[in-house]
Every structure is written in C-alpha cells, then in structure tokens.
Amino acid sequence: MRKYDNPLNNVRIASPCSADWEQMFGDERKRFCGDCKLNVYNLSAMSRDEAENFVTAAEGRVCVRYFARPDGTVITEDCPVGWAKFKKRTRTMATALASLVATLIAGIFAVSIFTKQAESQVVGTMYVTPTPTPKTKPTPDVKMGEIAPLMGKMVPKNDRN
Known part of the structure; x- marks a missing residue:
C-alpha cells in the first residue's frame, strides 16, 4: 500500500519570476501578472487543504507564490x-x-513619595494687619463765579508799602 504523499511536498518553481507581487492587480490569494499574462496564486495565503486541492486540481502552466521553510516545506495560512x-x-x-x-x-x-512637600502648613484664624490710610492734604475750597468789578480809586504807589 502506498503511503500518502502530500502534493505540497512536490511543489517546485521551475523558473522564478522577477515580477513584483505588490505591483500585480488582485488580492492576497490571487493576482494577475502582466508579464506572463497569467494569474499568480499565493499558496501561503490558503489553508493547507485549499492549497493541496489547488495543486492537485491544477492542469497546465500554473504560476504560484509561496513561502517555504529551510527544509522546503510550504508554509500555509493555517x-x-x-x-x-x-x-x-x-x-x-x-x-x-x-x-x-x-x-x-x-x-x-x-516620584510622588519623594517629592518635597510644603514645609509647614498653619491652620487657624487669619490676622489681618491694618494698612495705614494715606494722609491727604485738605482740598482748598473752590470758588466759582463772575469776577466782581473793581470799585473805588486806585491806591497811589507811595501808599502801597
């Protein structure tokens, strides 16, 4: 009786393509390559069952992309x-x-423990120091009105002293 052979163990790329995956149109599972005019299938974006079924059902020329371990095992999504x-x-x-x-x-x-707190806090009634009121000069009386006309004779110059 033949032992089950996983089709992913036999996947090899005959001639690697230099086309940039990011420049191709499509999604993470399938993109269209403008260079070779074929769809490129990403086996690493499929579950193991999906990738095995795809490889088994593939006929003719198929382009694939996959990530592999150092031993050559194909890494799938799951x-x-x-x-x-x-x-x-x-x-x-x-x-x-x-x-x-x-x-x-x-x-x-x-930081909160070792931060220096306020030195002292005093609680009690607050004493207000009275501020002296500034001494002001009395304002002179203001007189307003018309100037009274001069009456009488002028005093001679000799009598003024």
Whole structure:
C-alpha cells in the first residue's frame, strides 16, 4: 500500500519570476501578472487543504507564490508553526507592554513619595494687619463765579508799602 504523499511536498518553481507581487492587480490569494499574462496564486495565503486541492486540481502552466521553510516545506495560512510564532510574538509584546505600564506606574509613585512637600502648613484664624490710610492734604475750597468789578480809586504807589 502506498503511503500518502502530500502534493505540497512536490511543489517546485521551475523558473522564478522577477515580477513584483505588490505591483500585480488582485488580492492576497490571487493576482494577475502582466508579464506572463497569467494569474499568480499565493499558496501561503490558503489553508493547507485549499492549497493541496489547488495543486492537485491544477492542469497546465500554473504560476504560484509561496513561502517555504529551510527544509522546503510550504508554509500555509493555517500552519501550526506560524501560528505558534504569532502567539509567541503576541505574548511577548503583551508582556513588554505590561512591564512598561508597571514601570511607568512605579516611577510615578516613587516620584510622588519623594517629592518635597510644603514645609509647614498653619491652620487657624487669619490676622489681618491694618494698612495705614494715606494722609491727604485738605482740598482748598473752590470758588466759582463772575469776577466782581473793581470799585473805588486806585491806591497811589507811595501808599502801597
């Protein structure tokens, strides 16, 4: 009896294409290449079952794109190793973020403890020092009206002294 052979283990690219994936029109699973006028299928954006079914059903010339491990194994969207790396990376980032927040809170607490408080606080009735009122000069009486006409004779110059 023949052992099951995974079709993804036999995927090889005969002549690698130099076309830029980002410049092709389409989505993450399938894009159209203007150079070779074919659709390019991204096996790494498919689940393992979808990729196996696609490779098994493919006939003729098919262009594919995929990421592979150093041993040549095709990495698919639901790859357990990739998922484990994602979970580990997420856990590491969450731990780093929690550590940063804890350090920040501890720093704020330490600063608030060691900050010098006001030297003394006095509680009680407040004594108001009276401010002296400035001494003002009395204002002279103001007289208003028409000037009275001069009456009488002028005093001679000799008598004025």
